[in-house]
Amino acid sequence: MSPADFLKRKMALSGLSATALAKELKVHVQTLYNVTTGKRPISSALALKLAKRFNAPADVWLAESVEVNLSDVDDALTAKRAKRNGRVDGEQNLPLFAGSPAAPPRVDRVLIDRDIERLLQTPGGPVSVTPYDPGQVQPASYDLTVGIIIEKGFRELSEHEWVLVLKRAFDAEDSQSREADHVDAILKKKGGAVVWSKSVDLDDERRSVVVLTRELVGFEKEYLAEVGSTATNAMHGLLVNHGFQIDPGYSGPIIVTAMNIGNEPYRLSSGDKIVSLAIRELAEPPERAYRxxxxxxxxxxxxxxxxxxxxxxxxxxxxxxxxxxxxxxxxxxxxxxxxxxxxxxxxxxxxxxxxxxxxxxxxxxxxxxxxxxxxxxxxxxxxxxxxxxxxxxxxxxxxxxxxxxxxxxxxxxxxxxxxxxxxxxxxxxxxxxxxxxx
Known part of the structure; x- marks a missing residue:
């Protein structure tokens, strides 16, 4: 379960209300409310206090999830407290009571429009797209657009450095930031070995370029995305190559190769739709995740x-x-x-x-x-x-x-x-x- 649900469980087993626990920990009750309702993660300072109060290491409270084995003692305690209106501190969905029905198993599924909107509109949620545009939500996918087009020297910079270039390209007024200075120094050092733009013509002289999407995406371990070209690009002879999928745990821009295989020149510009993501929720998180x-x-x-x-x-x-x-x-x-x-x-x-x-x-x-x-x-x-x-x-x-x-x-x-x-x-x-x- 999540650290927030683990905290609610610990409070239930100890018979503690949020007010009582807040008084013990010397924190504002709103702090616990924000944590238990998922509005805010557990901070390091609160994790240290919870570790001391419930005899659980601070790392437990800062982890992505907590493994819990219901012991006989827990069953007895929860069964006793379940007599209070059939619940513990208002929590009916957690498997806290002896003999309570287990939560239905999760299934591997592709998200549809309302699921995508709900996820991407939730600050700090398990899937993120920045910047987010509701107009790019499709019935069962999300469209990403062209950010910068790398005409020369893709391998001259690291992925991390290209992300800095991407951010700088859309925040030109940010001339005093540490990142901006870092980007300027990199590009000056590379000179003409690195060429990028926001628009390019794909024709007989230049057939392919590397593209970084304008949007930065982020996926937690329970989600992945399958990547495909848009139908419009395919009809105009633009072949977009990425790979099979975006792995769970990845964060950053999507990097693709765009190639004109049609008979006519094709102008590719920043803001054009380049790929669609079919976002998939996994039945369970994998043992490994990207980084x-x-x-x-x-x-x-x-x-x-x-x-x-x-x-x-x-x-x-x-x-x-x-x-x-x-x-x-x-x-x-x-x-x-x-x-x-x-x-x-x-x-x-x-x-x-x-x-x-x-x-x-x-x-x-x-x-x-x-x-x-x-x-x-x-x-x-x-x-x-x-x-x-x-x-x-x-x-x-x-x-x-x-x-x-x-x-x-x-x-x-x-x-x-x-x-x-x-x-x-x-x-x-x-x-x-x-x-x-x-």
Whole structure:
């Protein structure tokens, strides 16, 4: 079950209401309500408190799912509490009671329009498309459009670097960001070896190009997508080649090769529909997923960064208790929101936005930059995870790879993720922000 359902189960078995548990943990009751209703994930700070209260490691509360075996003791407790109106704390769907019917098994199915709209309109949901356009939802698929067209030098940049180029192409006014500076330096170094555009003519002189979709997609382990060309492209003689499917756990743009096999020239431009995704919900998540282990580690790092940045703020209720203010004297920042969690999240978002800009001479900015790097340098990775980083950034320079990998003599050797990113010549903060899409 999900960590949120696991928490509801623990509360039920302990006979705790949300109000009582909030008082024990010294958190606002709205915080627990947001978690148990799925509005917000469990933060690192709350995970530590739950770990101490329920004697379960903090990693359990931060995981994607929790394996639970109902013991006889649990059955007895749940059966006893089930006498209260036939339920425990309002939860009827969880398998908490002895003899309760099991939830119906999930089936492998292709999502239809209303399922796609529901998923893609849910912030932080298991499937994401950014930017999302409801006009691109089809009866049983979602259309993706052309973003940038790579005319020359596709292999000169890593996938990670092409994502930065893609983002920069549609955010030209963002001239002061750390990512923008990184992109400019890359393209300047490559010179004429890399050529990309937003429009190209496919004719006798040029028959094929590599295309990155405008949209960035993300799939959790329970979902995959089958990729196909649109009917309009096929009728005009445009052959689009990707591969069989998008694997569970993938996040990023879709990269395809577009080839004109028709008799007439074909103009391909940014915004044109290029492929359709048939999104499939799996009966159960696979044991492996595309970059799943690395992504989970990055997410855990972000939880630690989130916790560190929140500790810089003091949160208190305003008069009347309907709003909360998060203040930091050191950062000279004040943020007001309806709940304690919202105020702190608003504060952290502002700090992370500042981190995406060049450091400059501001001592506070430099201190925050150093704090995030310290977190990166406190988390270790093994040889296999380092190889996953190499694959993710498509590092082809053997000298750079050897420099990063020689620190891992055997599989059990561990190095910090910050040091490994630097050896791979990746700006740690740019990489961190990009790997999690901000």
């Amino acid at each position: 799943a282990d690395l992504q989970q580690k990055i997410v855990r790092i972000f939880h630690r960064v989130d916790e560190a940045l929140k500790s810089l703020f003091v949160c208190r209720p305003l008069i009347g208790g309907k709003e909360f203010v998060a203040e930091s004297e050191a950062l000279k920042q004040t943020h007001v929101a309806g709940t304690e969690d919202d105020a702190l999240n608003k504060a952290v978002s502002a700090v992370m936005e500042a981190l995406s800009k060049p450091i400059g001479d501001d001592p506070v900015h430099r201190a925050l930059d150093a704090a995030v790097r310290n977190v990166l340098n406190s988390v270790s990775i093994d040889k296999q995870e380092a190889k996953a980083l190499v694959r993710h950034f498509s590092i082809t320079d053997e000298k750079i790879k050897a420099q990063a990998m020689r620190y891992f003599a055997v599989a059990d050797d561990r190095q910090t993720i910050g040091a490994t990113l630097e050896r791979l010549q990746q700006d740690p903060i740019v990489a961190l922000l990009t790997l999690t899409d901000g």
